[in-house]
Amino acid sequence: GDSVTQMEGPVTLSEEAFLTKNCTYTATEYPSLFWYVQYPGEGLQLLLKATKADDKGSNKGFEATYRKETTSFHLEKGSVQVSDSAVYFCALISGGATNKLIFGTGTLLAVQP
Amino acid sequence: DAGVTQSPTHLIKTRGQQVTLRCSPISGHKSVSWYQQVLGQGPQFIFQYYEKEERGRGNFPDRFSARQFPNYSSELNVNALLLGDSALYLCASSFRWDTNTDTQYFGPGTRLTVL
Numbered sequence A: 001g002d003s004v005t006q007m008e009g010p011v012t013l014s015e016e017a018f019l020t021k022n023c024t025y026t027a028t029e030y031p032s033l034f035w036y037v038q039y040p041g042e043g044l045q046l047l048l049k050a051t052k053a054d055d056k057g058s059n060k061g062f063e064a065t066y067r068k069e070t071t072s073f074h075l076e077k078g079s080v081q082v083s084d085s086a087v088y089f090c091a092l093i094s095g096g097a098t099n100k101l102i103f104g105t106g107t108l109l110a111v112q113p
Numbered sequence B: 001d002a003g004v005t006q007s008p009t010h011l012i013k014t015r016g017q018q019v020t021l022r023c024s025p026i027s028g029h030k031s032v033s034w035y036q037q038v039l040g041q042g043p044q045f046i047f048q049y050y051e052k053e054e055r056g057r058g059n060f061p062d063r064f065s066a067r068q069f070p071n072y073s074s075e076l077n078v079n080a081l082l083l084g085d086s087a088l089y090l091c092a093s094s095f096r097w098d099t100n101t102d103t104q105y106f107g108p109g110t111r112l113t114v115l
Helices: none
Strands: A003-005 A011-014 A019-021 A024-026 A032-038 A044-050 A056-059 A062-065 A075-077 A086-093 A107-112 B005-007 B010-013 B019-024 B031-037 B044-050 B053-057 B064-068 B074-078 B087-094 B110-114
Touching: A003 A086, A011 A019, A019 A107, A032 A062, A044 A062, B005 B087, B010 B019, B019 B087, B019 B110, B031 B074, B044 B064, B044 B074, B074 B087
Parallel strands: A011 A107, B010 B110
Antiparallel strands: A003 A024, A019 A075, A032 A044, A032 A086, A044 A056, A056 A062, A062 A075, A086 A107, B005 B019, B019 B074, B031 B044, B031 B087, B044 B053, B064 B074, B087 B110
């Protein structure tokens, strides 16, 4: 079945460091791809999305490009802030008549001043 | 505009009891989905409703049930609670249910603890 893989464990960065979070997917039909963020004690917020190959989603300095050839949707930010500390989830919705989200396991980011 | 709201915020139950969680979608949204997020994992899809009809069901036992009301709010019911049902239950709303490009907006969740 469809799935999302986030292999990284918790990451600690210093403020203004470069961030990259890997995400790869498996889907039987052409999916849409998403990054959601979960701040401590809160629900999920959509960070960015891309609905077709080569699309770049961007928001709040974060970017991710839909790479169909490598089935990837890696998240990047050039300079992280303490306020970016959160859990980041990569997710997909497969093609067809559905909007069921399939999430990866999430990766924790801690940013230190 | 109000976002997705959920109640209660926290809930503590004992094994074997029953629980009802509530969700109000964003105004104008007709689709509501429920997800279970166990600590340290990504959310897992439980149910989706659109216009009061069930449109999708995840791999959860029959102890889990849901419904949607004419005002598009929704309830999730869990019977015969088990310790493993302890989780954050998230509700999400969207305009449609049948497209993968429509953004889903999540509520803050209900934290259920089963003792």
